[in-house]
Amino acid sequence: xxxxxxxxxxxxxxxxxxxxxxxxxxxxxxxxxxxxxxxxxxxxxxxxxxxxxxxxxxxxxxxxxxxxxxxxxxxxxxxxxxxxxxxxxxxxxxxxxxxxxxxxxxxxxxxxxxxxxxxxxxxxxxxxxxxxxxxxxxxxxxxxxxxxxxxxxxxxxxxxxxxxxxxxxxxxxxxxxxxxxxxxxxxxxxxxxxxxxxxxxxxxxxxxxxx
Numbered sequence: 001x002x003x004x005x006x007x008x009x010x011x012x013x014x015x016x017x018x019x020x021x022x023x024x025x026x027x028x029x030x031x032x033x034x035x036x037x038x039x040x041x042x043x044x045x046x047x048x049x050x051x052x053x054x055x056x057x058x059x060x061x062x063x064x065x066x067x068x069x070x071x072x073x074x075x076x077x078x079x080x081x082x083x084x085x086x087x088x089x090x091x092x093x094x095x096x097x098x099x100x101x102x103x104x105x106x107x108x109x110x111x112x113x114x115x116x117x118x119x120x121x122x123x124x125x126x127x128x129x130x131x132x133x134x135x136x137x138x139x140x141x142x143x144x145x146x147x148x149x150x151x152x153x154x155x156x157x158x159x160x161x162x163x164x165x166x167x168x169x170x171x172x173x174x175x176x177x178x179x180x181x182x183x184x185x186x187x188x189x190x191x192x193x194x195x196x197x198x199x200x201x202x203x204x205x206x207x208x209x210x211x
Contacts, residue, residue, distance in 0.1 A: 008097055072170070
């Protein structure tokens with residue numbers, strides 16, 4: 001890669017300790033400079049993140065408190081946080097990767113390799129998941145993870161990907177089904193690359209997961 005700027009979009013509710021660890025990884029363990037965008041829905045988010053912990057955040061957005069029952073409302077909150085954190089990261093980044101505060105990129109070279117391979121293949125977004133042919137009760141249009149996906153900012157601006165209302169992908173069976181619906185409709189399969197189907201996932205002690 002050249003000097004392209006990579007942004008990290010982070011969405012969270014109250015996992016402030018996890019965010020602090022992620023911040024330490026980016027600011028003190030990675031060699032390159034990354035644009036860090038954070039969106040938080042907890043009412044004490046701004047105070048906890050910017051004042052008490054004094055984290056070096058490039059773009060911070062405070063969401064409203066969204067109370068929910070398990071189901072559609074929870075998915076809508078997740079989708080809204082994802083959307084706002086990504087929009088913030090797109091302001092100063094050529095590529096954006098979205099994660100939740102408790103999901104940390106640990107290998108800087110692998111991150112950049114994925115972007116290089118995505119460009120080599122001529123795709124606009126790189127994803128983890130089992131693809132849109134995977135069918136289960138909660139995954140009507142396939143399974144894509146809502147974290148560790150990486151997209152090219154210029155293209156997502158051109159197609160106005162995030163110009164949607166969080167009600168648009170109803171019915172909200174899951175955030176994964178919701179994301180796949182948006183991706184298929186706005187990005188298209190030909191612009192998507194699944195760099196992992198999650199079969200290689202392991203736990204911290206190297207045991208295989210159930211994926």
